[in-house]
Amino acid sequence: MKFVFQSIQDFSAYELSLLDSLITFRTVKKGELLLTENQVCNEIVFIEKGILRSFFVNHKGDEITNCFAFENEFMASFASFITKEKAEENIQALTDTKLQILDRKALEKLYQSGFNWQEIGRKLTELEFVNLHKRMVSFQKLSGTQRYEELCKNHQKYIQLIPLQYLASYLGITPRHLSRIRKAVV
Amino acid sequence: MKFVFQSIQDFSAYELSLLDSLITFRTVKKGELLLTENQVCNEIVFIEKGILRSFFVNHKGDEITNCFAFENEFMASFASFITKEKAEENIQALTDTKLQILDRKALEKLYQSGFNWQEIGRKLTELEFVNLHKRMVSFQKLSGTQRYEELCKNHQKYIQLIPLQYLASYLGITPRHLSRIRKAVV
DNA sequence: TCTTTTACTGGACAAATGTCCTAAAATGAC
């Protein structure tokens, strides 16, 4: 994750070596859960290789996909990480996945170590906010069909790599309806 | 807005006087627009008295309410403020409103002035993120009817103070449908 | 207070979307 931080903030060699000393590594198998709902999320993971999805379960027992994360992206239940309350999401590996991990204690050490890490914490939170805002806008402004079309136009990766059943709930529709939309679009 | 900051972070008298020197004041009349879409949002406002709403316009020309803000709350197009890109939202006063204003330059001065302001910037961004996340979850997990019921249970203020037409699009439904839901709930 | 405008309700119908189900296609295990 180092180079992602470097691209956002100007770090000294010392600051980066501090990061190095705090990161740990893990691999997870396809299907495995990294976090289950009702746990407090105490770590932020960075994907070296693989795909993760986050989902919750509604009152009928259906799994609703909240988001996906691909290579070189971060994943966590940020809400739970921030509030230290139980997560509503489960985080699952969609493929075998290699991770770099920054846990709460490590992050707090970084934050205490100085201005630069404070600032990057704020900037990354801002970026997460902006992404979430875009998604919120797409739910308020667009229909399921339009969200699917946007995804085809701007995020081909999702269409190629994610099983349709997961895409459907991510788009806020049923698989049956997604199938209808796909037929109409062709 | 001072006391809100004080409640989150332990500030020195000097740090707070710096804030005092940077805040400006404004009053707006009911109906007035503070920000229109396609402007870059360069200030964060804090509501001393009154109510604001943020809305965008969809492809049919309908106004879709994005959020409301009440006394002692902040409002901005945070996404535009962060990215410096044009806002998609309009911000409008629903009543005559008294504001305290922190503009981009003032905020940057605070951030440059030290650790404490950096940190509060991150913490407030985190809180905004958590709020937005809750709203996103409610759109993915719940139906319009359920969102209305949640609002009745947990945010009576919205029901009492906001015209139904605005509440409807905030809940992601039409006024016609909200009227149906209200009839059923009683 | 009276008038004009705006907001809310609800009927009738239409469109969008969900439910349930079966068959075909794709994938994974051996």
Place this chain on the structure above:
DNA sequence: GTCATTTTAGGACATTTGTCCAGTAAAAGA
């Protein structure tokens, strides 16, 4: 390669939600 399992497509029908509209209630302006 074969068999079992999972995923996807789509028919038939039900439900939800939207559209259009008119009547009434409420609010704003003179």
